[in-house]
Amino acid sequence: MIVLDIKSRKPIYEQLTEKIKELIMHDVFQPDEQLPSVRQLAGELAINPNTIQKAYRELEREGFIYSLPGKGSFVKEQTSMANKQRVEQLKNELLALISEALYLGISKKEITELAEKAEQSVKGGKGID
Amino acid sequence: MIVLDIKSRKPIYEQLTEKIKELIMHDVFQPDEQLPSVRQLAGELAINPNTIQKAYRELEREGFIYSLPGKGSFVKEQTSMANKQRVEQLKNELLALISEALYLGISKKEITELAEKAEQSVKGGKGID
DNA sequence: TTAAGTGTATTATTTAAATTAGTACAGTTG
DNA sequence: CAACTGTACTAATTTAAATAATACACTTAA
Missing domain, CATH: 1.10.10.10 (Winged helix-like DNA-binding domain superfamily/Winged helix DNA-binding domain)
Incomplete structure (x- = not known):
């Protein structure tokens, strides 16, 4: 496996x-x-x-x-925003990676499409919004 | 510095x-x-x-x-989509990180907001889209 | 209660990666 | 020519990753 x-x-x-x-x-x-x-x-x-x-x-x-x-x-079952520290860390990593992507010519639209692709493949997570 | x-x-x-x-x-x-x-x-x-x-x-x-x-x-001055390999690698990293973010309860809206925040702070990059 | 499973912790050792150190070579610039 | 530049290489050192061997407390089913 x-x-x-x-x-x-x-x-x-x-x-x-x-x-x-x-x-x-x-x-x-x-x-x-x-x-x-x-x-x-x-x-x-x-x-x-x-x-x-x-x-x-x-x-x-x-x-x-x-x-x-x-x-x-x-x-572990995902409850809403369980690990605050980890979530903050993830946001920082995301910001850095998205910045680099935009700088290298990836468009904001492409990033949004990636988010939608991810949303489909990741079943877990509470539907929070 | x-x-x-x-x-x-x-x-x-x-x-x-x-x-x-x-x-x-x-x-x-x-x-x-x-x-x-x-x-x-x-x-x-x-x-x-x-x-x-x-x-x-x-x-x-x-x-x-x-x-x-x-x-x-x-x-190096950024031209449109200069480094294809690097861009592909970046997209893969982004997909993995966004998946994890969604799973841990970060909403797609928050990710979009991060992208906008990044767009403002990153001046470089050709306006491609 | 006992035997076999579980996660966790500790110390020592080995192996691999990161960093330093020293030197060398070819190209550029004033 | 003299003083820069990036690049390359080998050797030694330091740090991190991985292995090895035990040990302890807990859980579960026989």
């Missing part, structure tokens, strides 16, 4: 964080569904459990999962 | 790349204006010339500057 590129310059835990994030956002994992355990996933991917845990810790920090010691790690 | 955080987890050359990018996008540097030389900037910031060169190489790759051996490094 999850494939890592061991030759990539990008650290394994980052690749893992991104992939799981995508699986959650595209509803491959349902809310409150249990993720593979740290040791199990480490075995499947043939990497160290500590690296898996690092990815899970990051996913928890970013508001995608929650962990219960002794039970497991689970997909 | 440029301040680096030596204690940051982010590599120095990345910090430098981002800061110079911002200065160019916000018209602190004019098109075809000469940037400080590799050695001069290394002296001012008290870091190694090789690190500066790495940042300049990245800025050149991303389409923000051009370098003439023997003469110097200069701000």
